[in-house]
Amino acid sequence: MNPAVLDRYEPVIGLEVHAQLSTATKMFTAVPYRFGVEPNTLVDPVVLGLPGVLPVVNREAVAFAVKLALAVGGRIRNRSRFARKHYFYPDLPKGYQISQYDEPYCEGGAIDFELADGERRRVTLTRIHMEEDSGKNMHADAGANFSLVDFNRAGVPLVEIVSEPVIGSAAEAVGYLKALRQILRTLGICDGNLEEGSMRCDANVSIRPRGASKLGTRTEMKNLNSFKAVSDAIEYEIERQAGVLDAGGAVVQATLLWDPALGKTKVLRTKEEAEDYRYFPEPDLPPLEIPQAWIDELAAETPELPLALKDRLVAQYQLTPYDAEIFMNNLELAPYLERCVAQAGGPAYGKKLANWILTELLGAYRDTGRIPVTAEDLAALVVLVEGGELTGRNAKDVFARLLAGERDPRALAATAGLLGSVGADAGIEALCRELIDANPAQVDKYRKGKTNVLGFFVGEVMKRTRGKADAAAVTELLKALLT
């Protein structure tokens, strides 16, 4: 994007995110949902909107939605309402979507996140509401005189998270979305897969001259099914609107469809063609009661949020922000680290354990998707090293055997004869003197300046101690003895 545009204009962006809740069954009926299943197999009379059916609210979906509200610090209504939103479309079985309108279950709240440079931002939220997903139209080849509809997705529970128009750039928008996705995943309520549509984003974009207080006319962009699409579409739209204003024109309020292949938007409908959704309270559902006691119960189950975790790892275990972020982005690893710390006996082991996880275990975890060593074993291994019973060098060998599926590092090390007091103690010193006495030629070379002979002596010590000696300490000791 031409940076000069941003010198003259301030973009104002608000995002509407739809997140599918990964509940066992749909929002209003006991039918499960999975992505990519044979069309119209995950349906029942309620999903298809057959005559006579009635919705019944899925309690798990409400619990998931409440967890999100708690995570973002929103105000939860103890009594909210569902409403019907009307429009005709083949993928909408009842001719209306059950949503929430003027009494959503959550208002306010905010999401904090970091930009690439580590700078923190906060995006405030307008509201979060619950609703049901629609089916999917599947268009046959061009020229076909029919379309098909798959209702598998119809009725899947959604939360719609509406941000305030406070986002100032495409980078901020993406940062916000990534943070939101991280929260959804941490809570375990949505897998946040943009490509499969379990998380979908619409962007409202307007621009105004720098310094102006009045908001410009906005357009809404749909079909942003990757972070790249979000970023590209927003930048495209900012530049397009700037072009319109620069040419003395006016931005037309419209809904636009992003075409990622062409890198362009096309107009879906303008304000004049906007639908009147004729919202009214859903008469088939009584008001949704969310008692405070239930909210408290759910609050107790809500895990630590990603950014808070990162801050705590830095503060408590002195991890670098970079390392802490790896834990933030790999959901299973942070609780694993905590289990290891607990097994090892306290936060003093935190940084060492984190280093082991990041340097030795992360690769295998990424390859297999599972944590290959129990917290008990990793903790025991690190305790052996820190307690001076096992050298770092030998610990790696033991770790390799743990990776291969063996258990109990103390037993493994003991059987292999690797355990014992290590370091530059009296026994090691005696061994060093013995070697010096036995190899006068090598000593002579060293004293004439061939310091690499030191390696020979260190190697001999390690060989004779079967690797238990601390190589650095031995080196220092040998230097002192040879000089």
Add this chain to the structure above:
Amino acid sequence: MDPCSLTAVQIARAVKARELTAVAVWEAFEARIRRFNPTLNAFLHVNPRAAAEAAAVDARLAAGEDPGPLAGVPVAVKDNIVTCGMPTTCASRILEGWVSPYDATVVKNLRAAGAVLAGKTNLDEFAMGGSNENSAFGPVRNPWDLRVVPGGSSGGSAASVAARLVPLALGSDTGGSVRQPASFCHLHGLKPTYGRVSRFGLVAFASSLDQIGPLARTADDAALLFGVLAGHDPHDATSLRPEELALAPAPAGPLRVGVVREFFAEGLDPRVRGVIEAALAKWKAAGATLVDVSLPSARYGIAIYYLLATSEASSNLSRYDGVRYAFRAADARNLEDLYSRTRGQGFGPEVKRRILLGTYALSAGYYDAYYRKAQQVRTLIRREVSAAFETCDVLAGPTVPTPPFGLGALIGDPLSMYLSDMYAVVANLAGVPALSVPAGFTQANGMAADGMTADGAAAIPTLPVGLQVMARPGHEATLFAFARGQEALFPELGGRVAPDPEEVSR
């Protein structure tokens, strides 16, 4: 013993005692359906499996099992209640040919109670109307006089019970659709407390007002069927919870009968007034206390009913789009054309009128003036009704302001037709139970025709008049106590049955 002359209570008892077989009962009623339905047009579909269902009841009895409280009793089901294995049309072209893959909860209840499903009865399309003339499959005739309407929208159910084609039938009541036909056909017709009977499987007209209720010739029969229908249903979120469902007992001692002043004001036909006032006088003479009661906001009942019911209907009927099931118009050029042709050809004029009204009432800019304002008035009516019950056990008045009117008399005058429900809608808006009981008949001679017949010259026949009683939410038992009292006060009414209609061949 002719099963068709028995009450449902008597049939169930005789079948359980094995004095009658369920199959014999069904065969007797089926014969009457075959003979008289061509004249009445009350049934749209006769259950081809009814004989097998009856045989199953007999088999259970033979095996020593109890088939349930409706053992072997044929029950007709209004055709806006879904049934596996039989079509459900709502008397609309738009659902023609559709067969539900699931049973309504009330239908499940009927099967579990040992009832034999007789078939599906005619109605005003999507239950919208008060005469049964808005059916895509032709009007129903009133067995008391084939020239007049049976009322609506549960006209087929009412006519079939009145003509003894079945002992019992299910109706649905959104704004009087059980009680007005009960009044027109000399029957007991109950609109239960909102939430007492599951709506799951009732094709929605106006969700916040709809209730399924029984139509029967006696108070005990109505109570028997109601007992089978009522109960909590986890598939209906508006269904009352078990702890809310405990039936309140009827009050001991003489009833305090509130006489609703507004139900005797302008618009009440003097012939109806005469019958109702005579009935109330008899109650007073028998020891009941008559209490003068006012429901000032009831006069707005019809106006707000037609805003709320049409708003909900416009929404509920959105699903009939030709995409997934039933009727789809041919030759659509594009999606919008598919919608407009399907709905244009599939819905009848009254349904379209109500969809238009409701769509308008919910539109941006009109919502506050119409829908919201109507909800506020509904709250007022609720409060007034609730307050009225502080001084009385039931609220009484005529069910309908007029006697049954002639076929075709009001079809061109929807507003007059709407006023037929001016007393009935109050119970739906307030959510309270209401029962229409037979109160008497109009005089056979006398007054001017009021559009009774096109020629207007014929002598006015004697026609049924119903009395409506409302009770507090959950107090259906009080209504049945009143109905039994009414039967005791007017024993001659219980003996009157509609004459067998002349047979026509179709």
